[in-house]
Amino acid sequence: MLKPNDAWRWYFDNTSNSLMLDLGDDMVFRVAVNAKHLIPDAFSSSPFSVEDASLFQRLTEPLSNLSLSGPRQAELALNAVAAYRFHKPVLPKSWFFEPQQDTIATPEWGQIVELTSQTGDRAPFIIIENAGSASLCMLAREADFELSANKKMAFCGAIKVMNDRLSQPICQTNSQKGRFALVG
Known part of the structure; x- marks a missing residue:
């Protein structure tokens, strides 16, 4: 890198x-x-x-x-x-995505989550910013993401969605892991 x-x-x-x-x-x-x-x-x-x-x-x-x-x-x-x-503040476009049952309480920068579109397409997204009840997310898959039958998102495309659409993190940053080692 x-x-x-x-x-x-x-x-x-x-x-x-x-x-x-x-x-x-x-x-x-x-x-x-x-x-x-x-x-x-x-x-x-x-x-x-x-x-x-x-x-x-x-x-x-x-x-x-x-x-x-x-x-x-x-x-x-x-x-x-x-x-x-x-990136400018934008309004959520959550209608493209399926709500999730087990969601993140407070999404944080760098968490990688999965979003599922209404068409059934699933892909990893990076949390860019949490604005309370919605988060700006960036597509972390090279293949286009199908938002709807006639609308796609490209690699590194950003979209804001309500947090109830985000899955639990797939990967976490170092700051979200334990900071202490067990010795003993």
Whole structure:
């Protein structure tokens, strides 16, 4: 996986109408979040912050549990960080998803949950942000996700859903596991 450094910079590229991350060494990453879903801060250049780097690193372990290649894990992690930092608040679109009986009380950043669409498609999603009763989630599967008969979501697509649609976490970040070892 990539190692963040203090030379990385977020900027908006008007030519491609996309948020970008300059990784140095002539490498540029194009963020999957549509320009219409970006907050105003995304249109100004800013450094890849210490918080951004921390969020990126926290995803390393849970993403390693998914059947994605290393480059795809890095792509997903960078898109998740970008969405956390720059995605506008949006309304939930829960009607695409089946309610779950055993749900998460308080979803947290980086948890990987499963969502099931009304069409029966199931896929892992990363929790980007919990807004109380709903969470912004990002598709963590390379294949398109079928929301309905005529609507699909692509890899790294973000959608907000009510928390009663989220399954129990598939994978957890280090901060959600026990912090103490039993000695003895």
